[in-house]
Amino acid sequence: MDDLLTRYNYDSFAPEKFEPWMNFASSPQTGTLAPDFPLWRLDQTPTNLNETWSQHDFTIVEFGSFT
Amino acid sequence: MNEIAEKYAAQNIGSIFLYTHEAHPGENYPHLTSMAQKFRHARDLRDVLGVTRPILVDALDGACHRAYGSMPNMTWILARSGLIVYKSDWTDARSVENAIQYFSQIPGRRRAGERLAPFHVERLDFRNQERKQFYECLERNGPKAVDEFRKAFPGG
Numbered sequence: 001m002d003d004l005l006t007r008y009n010y011d012s013f014a015p016e017k018f019e020p021w022m023n024f025a026s027s028p029q030t031g032t033l034a035p036d037f038p039l040w041r042l043d044q045t046p047t048n049l050n051e052t053w054s055q056h057d058f059t060i061v062e063f064g065s066f067t
Numbered sequence: 068m069n070e071i072a073e074k075y076a077a078q079n080i081g082s083i084f085l086y087t088h089e090a091h092p093g094e095n096y097p098h099l100t101s102m103a104q105k106f107r108h109a110r111d112l113r114d115v116l117g118v119t120r121p122i123l124v125d126a127l128d129g130a131c132h133r134a135y136g137s138m139p140n141m142t143w144i145l146a147r148s149g150l151i152v153y154k155s156d157w158t159d160a161r162s163v164e165n166a167i168q169y170f171s172q173i174p175g176r177r178r179a180g181e182r183l184a185p186f187h188v189e190r191l192d193f194r195n196q197e198r199k200q201f202y203e204c205l206e207r208n209g210p211k212a213v214d215e216f217r218k219a220f221p222g223g
Contacts, residue, residue: 060071065108
């Protein structure tokens with residue numbers, strides 16, 4: 001795997017591995033347009049974030065993992 | 068969060084869970100090395116953790132997650148136009164529901180003829196840390212996840 005994949009998918013919860021990813025302060029601001037990205041449904045069919053947010057007046061997007 | 072999704076769905080509020088990466092890799096749910104593994108973990112969010120919202124999976128390099136700040140459990144609310152109207156660096160159902168109760172009134176207010184202009188608010192919300200539930204999740208990942216969290220946050 002290349003360096004980005006290895007660093008993003010870190011193999012242990014150690015500060016030097018997870019802290020570089022805590023970048024909320026530099027994330028897009030409220031009042032601006034959300035960046036769009038390709039995503040996949042559980043059946044592995046492709047979609048994107050825009051397709052989700054454009055279906056409802058408002059869309060709640062929770063980012064997370066198993067913990 | 069599942070309850071909020073169900074409660075407000077009839078008010079045209081969508082809700083998804085976006086699977087990112089393993090914040091606390093353990094023996095049972097190790098760090099990701101392939102999309103096939105990522106889809107397996109994402110399916111377990113539904114099958115083991117009981118996430119009932121649509122689950123979408125990010126790219127293996129976390130392109131979407133990283134663009135939004137890559138915090139482990141954040142919540143964003145996006146308007147139909149794509150406008151970002153709410154962002155929180157941690158997920159708290161009370162905070163999200165409070166925001167949705169406000170935002171869900173906006174289409175009706177506009178239909179009623181109110182002229183609404185956006186403005187910025189900063190607010191510090193307070194979440195329940197739910198330590199017992201959090202440690203149960205770590206244990207489900209495996210002893211490695213528990214040990215590493217205790218080393219990173221000895222008082223946690």
